[in-house]
Amino acid sequence: MVPRQEAGNARGLAPRRNHPSRLDDMSNQQSLPAPRSTGQAGAISNRRSTAIPFVKMVGTGNDFLIVESSPGRFASLTRRWPAIARAVCDRRQGIGADGLLLLEPSRLGDARMRVFNPDGSEAQMCGNGARCVVRYLAARPRRRNSTVVLETAGGMVRGWVRPPRRKDFQAGRGGERVHLQMAEPTQVRLGLEIPVGGRTLSAASVDTGVPHLVVGVSDLGAVDVHGLGRQLRAHRLFQPRGTNVDFVEVDRRASHRLRIRTYERGVEGETLACGTGVAAAAVIHALTHHGVSDGRGTRRRRVDVITRGGDRLSLSFRLVTQGAQRVVNDVVLEGPVRWICHGAFSWPLR
Template sequence: MHGLGNDFVVIDGRKTPLPPMTPAVARAIADRRTGIGCDQVIVLERDEVQAFRMRIFNSDGGEVEACGNASRAVALLHGQPVTIATSGGPIALEPEDGGARVDMGAPRFDWDAIPLAYPMDTATMPVGWETLEGPMAINVGNPHVIFFVADAEAVPLEELGPVIEHDPIFPERINVNVAHLAGPDHLKLRVWERGAGLTQACGTGACATAVAAIRRGLVQSPVRVTLPGGDLVIAWEPGGSILMSGPAAESFRGTFDWDDYS
């Protein structure tokens, strides 16, 4: 499945328990030359509290807390409104024509919720990397840092992204977003995704960037966020949950032998 070109292998273990997913197995499945190929491996499992649990493994094998694009894909797969468990907390999914709306929960702004290595102002962090300075840090299920620039396309994100991602100030690494105002309540965004690199789309990145822009008074809710893969619409009011709407699609179905990747 994919959401705006951010693609996933979705493995459904809601009815039949799966063998253990490990970082090595996730890397092998995600490999585009010797595996099935994807940005993230999504595993659906039974859950004791919610309807089911969604686990997310980046292409480097690391497990992460949330993925907005995958959430829309899972909503489309499930086919009806549902609340599911993730490592970042419960989220509510509602399929729509050609996609879904996802309640991503409330953003977190405290330094230790991002988390950062030590206390600082997360609204305008007193840090910088070359031309990227004064970002905002937000946790929307997973951690993001957002830079507002004159032209997001002009930023060498393929060079600065990995440097920022692995900076010691971010003990759990970080997703890096660069955005500019493209019109009234319209942002253009590029994302360096933690553990995956440059991506066609990042749903949580769009959520974090829209929230940051609203907090800075650049836009009002709802916000259209244009990524390389297409558009998402993000709605948020201070104190409330983030609502993300956008497309998702199924590419194909298949089977594989687990032992080939373990």
């Protein structure tokens, strides 16, 4: 059983047993009266706050707060989601998470997923976050279609859920396996030479929904992820928005297995995992290490990536030849997802 998580600003926080079909089921109360407080001048505040139900989920080390909206709901908070994300993602004074995922109605899919980072910035896409949302939406009762389609600022993605594998239980890793077919990788740049800190690094970059710089290393444990990652994240080559930075080591015993550490833009630090980063590392590895493609890409290839948190994410894809170039397409990210808890927090936080 997942232990109860405590959060000073959340109410009704409970471990996941029977997850709700909708966040609406957890709280029908749209507003909570704020406690009466007396300031220096003796004034009494009767300001009301809004109750916001959430579900917390984890995808291979990345934890997210999922909030579901609907037409007219949370209308007063339209411009406040960046501030809300900064507050509730704070691990010391909030609930704690790698991001806030806001689900809104979509005419193109099951939902529109907006991604707010802990610093309040809005990202175009989040691979592990999307996998968590796929698991959340797939659990709704009377759902007939097993495939979930999400609209994101980085493109349309679709996903589906598979039962956990026996070897995952044997290794103590539970959780359903969630597959996510991602948007096609774009803006591939190989053979980059980047001057930083008095030296030149060889790297490559790709956009897998958000931009990533992939740096190959021989000793992943010796890398100063925070220091070097911060310099590369804001490097002039990637201005004005910057980039995520992935340090990648190829397993000497199996060339299809990688190890990765990621400095995430928006988190502004190292995270235990990053889905789009795993995809970026695998794509660059395929283009630089997989030799000759099979022409039409009839054979799927697979790369396993071990994250900082010790979890394994897999990326399967097709490597095809288009003219003089090799291209990676039909990209599917796969890994476990777990439900953690659900509850509600009030905004403003009290």
